[in-house]
Amino acid sequence: MPAADPRDWLCYTARALQSLLPLSTGLFYLIASAIDYVLSKSHEDKPLPLPLHNGIIGLILIVLATYGSEASLLLYEFLGKNQQPSEDRLVFALGSLLVWTTILLGLTSGTRPRSLGFPRWGCWMIYTAAESAFLFYHLTTHDRLHRCYLIFRTTRVVIFFTLCGLSTFQSPLISARFNDGTPRNDDNCPLLHHLPPGCNSGYSTISDNVSDESSDTKPFEVKNNLSKTFETLKCIAPFLWPKGNFGLQLLYLGVGLCLLADRFINILLPIQLGAITDVLTSEHVLPWRNIIFYTLLRLLDSGGGLWALRAYLWIPLENDSYKKIATAAFNQIMDLSSDFHDDKSSGKVWHAVTRGTTIRHMIRSLLFQIIPMITDLLLAVIVLHVMFGPYMGLITATVIMVFLWSSGRILALQKLRRKNWISIMEKEQNILCESTTNWKTVSYFNRIPYEKDRFSSVVDERVKSDTSFRLWTHAETAVQSLVLILGLMGACFLVAYQVSAGRKEVGSFVMLIGYWARLSSPLQFFASGFTSITIDLVDAEEFIALLKKDPSIKEKCNAKILYAPRGALRFQNVKFSYDGQRQILKGISFEAHPGQTIALVGETGSGKSTILKLLFRFYKANYGSIEIDGHDISDVTLQSLRSNIGVVPQDPALFNDTILNNIRYANLIATDEEIYKACAAVRLHHKFLSLPHGYQTNVGERGVKLSEGELQRVAIARVLIQNPRIILLDEATSSVDSETESYIQQSLSSLAAGRTIIVVAHRLSTIVDADHILALKDGNIVERGNHLELINRNGYYCRLWKKQSDGGELSLSREGNAIKTADKFLFKPEAPEFIPRWSD
Numbered sequence: 001m002p003a004a005d006p007r008d009w010l011c012y013t014a015r016a017l018q019s020l021l022p023l024s025t026g027l028f029y030l031i032a033s034a035i036d037y038v039l040s041k042s043h044e045d046k047p048l049p050l051p052l053h054n055g056i057i058g059l060i061l062i063v064l065a066t067y068g069s070e071a072s073l074l075l076y077e078f079l080g081k082n083q084q085p086s087e088d089r090l091v092f093a094l095g096s097l098l099v100w101t102t103i104l105l106g107l108t109s110g111t112r113p114r115s116l117g118f119p120r121w122g123c124w125m126i127y128t129a130a131e132s133a134f135l136f137y138h139l140t141t142h143d144r145l146h147r148c149y150l151i152f153r154t155t156r157v158v159i160f161f162t163l164c165g166l167s168t169f170q171s172p173l174i175s176a177r178f179n180d181g182t183p184r185n186d187d188n189c190p191l192l193h194h195l196p197p198g199c200n201s202g203y204s205t206i207s208d209n210v211s212d213e214s215s216d217t218k219p220f221e222v223k224n225n226l227s228k229t230f231e232t233l234k235c236i237a238p239f240l241w242p243k244g245n246f247g248l249q250l251l252y253l254g255v256g257l258c259l260l261a262d263r264f265i266n267i268l269l270p271i272q273l274g275a276i277t278d279v280l281t282s283e284h285v286l287p288w289r290n291i292i293f294y295t296l297l298r299l300l301d302s303g304g305g306l307w308a309l310r311a312y313l314w315i316p317l318e319n320d321s322y323k324k325i326a327t328a329a330f331n332q333i334m335d336l337s338s339d340f341h342d343d344k345s346s347g348k349v350w351h352a353v354t355r356g357t358t359i360r361h362m363i364r365s366l367l368f369q370i371i372p373m374i375t376d377l378l379l380a381v382i383v384l385h386v387m388f389g390p391y392m393g394l395i396t397a398t399v400i401m402v403f404l405w406s407s408g409r410i411l412a413l414q415k416l417r418r419k420n421w422i423s424i425m426e427k428e429q430n431i432l433c434e435s436t437t438n439w440k441t442v443s444y445f446n447r448i449p450y451e452k453d454r455f456s457s458v459v460d461e462r463v464k465s466d467t468s469f470r471l472w473t474h475a476e477t478a479v480q481s482l483v484l485i486l487g488l489m490g491a492c493f494l495v496a497y498q499v500s501a502g503r504k505e506v507g508s509f510v511m512l513i514g515y516w517a518r519l520s521s522p523l524q525f526f527a528s529g530f531t532s533i534t535i536d537l538v539d540a541e542e543f544i545a546l547l548k549k550d551p552s553i554k555e556k557c558n559a560k561i562l563y564a565p566r567g568a569l570r571f572q573n574v575k576f577s578y579d580g581q582r583q584i585l586k587g588i589s590f591e592a593h594p595g596q597t598i599a600l601v602g603e604t605g606s607g608k609s610t611i612l613k614l615l616f617r618f619y620k621a622n623y624g625s626i627e628i629d630g631h632d633i634s635d636v637t638l639q640s641l642r643s644n645i646g647v648v649p650q651d652p653a654l655f656n657d658t659i660l661n662n663i664r665y666a667n668l669i670a671t672d673e674e675i676y677k678a679c680a681a682v683r684l685h686h687k688f689l690s691l692p693h694g695y696q697t698n699v700g701e702r703g704v705k706l707s708e709g710e711l712q713r714v715a716i717a718r719v720l721i722q723n724p725r726i727i728l729l730d731e732a733t734s735s736v737d738s739e740t741e742s743y744i745q746q747s748l749s750s751l752a753a754g755r756t757i758i759v760v761a762h763r764l765s766t767i768v769d770a771d772h773i774l775a776l777k778d779g780n781i782v783e784r785g786n787h788l789e790l791i792n793r794n795g796y797y798c799r800l801w802k803k804q805s806d807g808g809e810l811s812l813s814r815e816g817n818a819i820k821t822a823d824k825f826l827f828k829p830e831a832p833e834f835i836p837r838w839s840d
């Protein structure tokens with residue numbers, strides 16, 4: 001046997017590569033675009049510069065012209081000159097025409113793309129390498145081409161190199177700056193503090209209105225699409241991959257194997273059907289083995305086969321990711337600082353958490369719809385190409401490209417509708433949430449009809465947007481069906497021709513019909529799968545934005561535990577502003593020795609409660625320091641700080657639970673007896689016992705079933721059982737009657753022994769015994785001292801006192817501005833509440 005000429009092998013390889021190149025590049029483009037579309041869809045679309053865009057389109061048109069001319073010449077040789085055409089070259093020319101038309105359509109359809117993107121860039125690289133190699137091969141071997149074809153090929157190689165050069169130039173520069181030179185700032189958001197380092201996907205945060213400075217200063221560090229894709233994957237991956245759990249990892253493997261087996265069954269079933277037909281038509285015997293094998297395959301393909309197994313394996317995986325997502329979102333909300341909770345819209349946050357859990361739906365769609373569908377398409381092109389020749393591969397690839405392109409166009413048109421639909425859904429949820437939680441306010445202002453109208457109009461909007469969204473989805477299905485039917489017609493003609501020419505058995509025709517049907521159903525999922533995945537991604541965006549939010553109050557990594565403090569407090573020149581603009585505290589300094597009671601008084605809005613919030617570390621002082629027993633509170637752990645401070649807030653709220661559980665919330669190991677004692681101290685014990693369910697009575701949402709005074713007393717009872725070292729009373733007795741107040745004062749004074757108390761009071765009668773009274777005005781301490789000292793000073797505090805005392809103003813006018821004796825003010829005024837005047 002003569003040895004094979006190495007040049008023949010080279011020729012064979014070159015031809016095989018030539019006929020496979022368009023197919024493989026098309027498949028690459030398909031997969032890469034799918035990944036790019038899904039994972040970079042949330043980024044802002046900033047167009048390529050127009051000259052660059054137009055230049056690229058021009059170059060691609062030239063490439064198309066060369067492929068078109070080459071295909072026409074080859075067909076002319078075949079039809080006109082009756083020469084046998086070189087099948088691989090014709091397939092190459094036609095296939096390349098298809099690939100480059102697809103790339104061109106991607107560039108020209110819809111808005112100008114933001115960047116060239118890795119799918120296009122990849123195709124250009126593949127073609128540059130391949131066409132250069134083919135050119136080199138034709139120039140250096142005996143396999144010479146006609147001069148025309150050489151010109152076409154050389155032109156293309158030059159253009160491909162230019163395109164590659166452009167994309168290399170474009171990647172760092174253009175994607176970093178917009179047309180006007182503005183630096184991009186879409187992906188320099190702060191890192192997700194508990195997601196993997198480097199996880200930075202370009203999502204904006206829920207209430208982010210502050211742009212990240214780093215984005216302005218480092219425009220050239222902006223990542224390209226591909227790295228964004230990986231960053232997004234990095235963000236989502238920890239929620240999905242059961243790190244450290246080998247059992248669950250094995251389940252992933254099981255699911256993967258089921259999916260793989262599914263793909264094979266998809267191909268084997270129609271082939272088996274074709275084989276049965278062939279045996280029946282040609283051999284006239286009972287193909288019982290084939291039938292049994294076919295039945296087995298059908299069984300595996302049915303709902304009781306691999307599908308059921310896969311679903312069974314998937315349940316623990318989905319539950320695991322749900323648990324991670326739900327707890328991460330909840331923990332994050334609980335860990336966020338007061339500024340977030342002040343700003344948040346409850347409806348939006350709840351919605352974001354709920355929708356965050358849709359990441360698992362997204363993964364389900366990706367794993368069970370999108371990836372199998374893409375794999376099926378790739379396999380279909382290869383299988384049909386192998387079974388019926390390159391023309392069939394070309395028909396299938398054309399159908400798939402047209403199908404995907406038309407669906408993609410409709411999806412792009414839907415994008416705005418979808419966004420609109422989601423924002424309307426959010427609005428609906430917000431109104432629902434706010435109106436129901438603020439039902440009392442709505443009723444006080446007699447705005448129930450107004451709220452009903454508001455809700456009904458947003459529901460109308462939603463219905464409208466829903467209708468338009470669905471109509472387009474139906475239009476998409478119609479277009480898809482049409483493309484598939486046309487493709488089937490072409491394929492049927494080709495195979496029928498091959499059967500009639502005796503080149504194929506009848507079974508091949510049956511196989512084609514069966515296979516096409518199997519291919520059509522995953523294709524039909526294309527739109528719905530991608531639509532749902534993009535909706536889920538928008539949902540996931542909110543969730544990721546929530547997770548990316550950094551708490552403004554963070555513990556230092558070397559924070560110490562504040563253990564059993566004595567309760568010495570010191571504020572040193574503390575300045576604070578909530579919004580960075582309006583200064584609320586303008587240099588507050590005071591000290592409280594262990595066991596002292598410090599009272600904060602002053603006009604409303606002077607910053608009294610803010611001082612308490614800073615001490616509790618709801619916010620961080622902008623300037624100055626706050627110390628407990630000489631430790632700066634920012635150097636100790638939040639847990640240990642807060643466990644040493646008991647708070648009776650201005651507006652205590654309870655959980656929708658029993659009285660007993662609500663009080664025990666302050667000290668989870670408190671006994672029933674301790675709770676009864678605390679309630680007795682605030683004169684609630686007998687009241688609770690007289691209720692039908694006693695301490696087991698449910699208090700309703702936020703404690704609505706209790707009166708304001710009762711709520712305040714429950715809040716005090718909570719602090720009594722918490723038994724902290726430092727107590728903050730923010731108008732703790734403002735809602736109770738005088739008799740109850742004196743009881744509470746008694747229980748507070750017994751509680752006060754050895755503890756430091758800071759009291760905010762409008763009713764000055766409650767703080768006359770305080771060791772130190774600080775009178776605040778406009779964020780400053782304007783006076784300090786005990787009651788008698790301040791009265792004798794006859795200043796701001798004295799004026800406040802007189803306003804609350806019986807005939808205060810009169811006595812002032814009677815006696816001129818001189819307050820002679822302090823004794824006169826030693827009685828406790830009974831005025832219900834100090835209501836300051838603006839003139840103060």
Ligand SMILES: Nc1ncnc2c1ncn2[C@@H]1O[C@H](COP(=O)(O)OP(=O)(O)OP(=O)(O)O)[C@@H](O)[C@H]1O
Nearest residue numbers: 342578579584602603604605606607608609610611
């Ligand atoms: N979360 C917040 N964000 C922005 N500004 C706030 C916030 N909380 C309070 N403020 C503003 O800070 C100022 C001081 O509020 P603060 O509650 O400390 O006053 P206060 O002296 O306790 O008043 P009151 O006696 O009425 O309770 C007020 O003008 C208030 O509008």
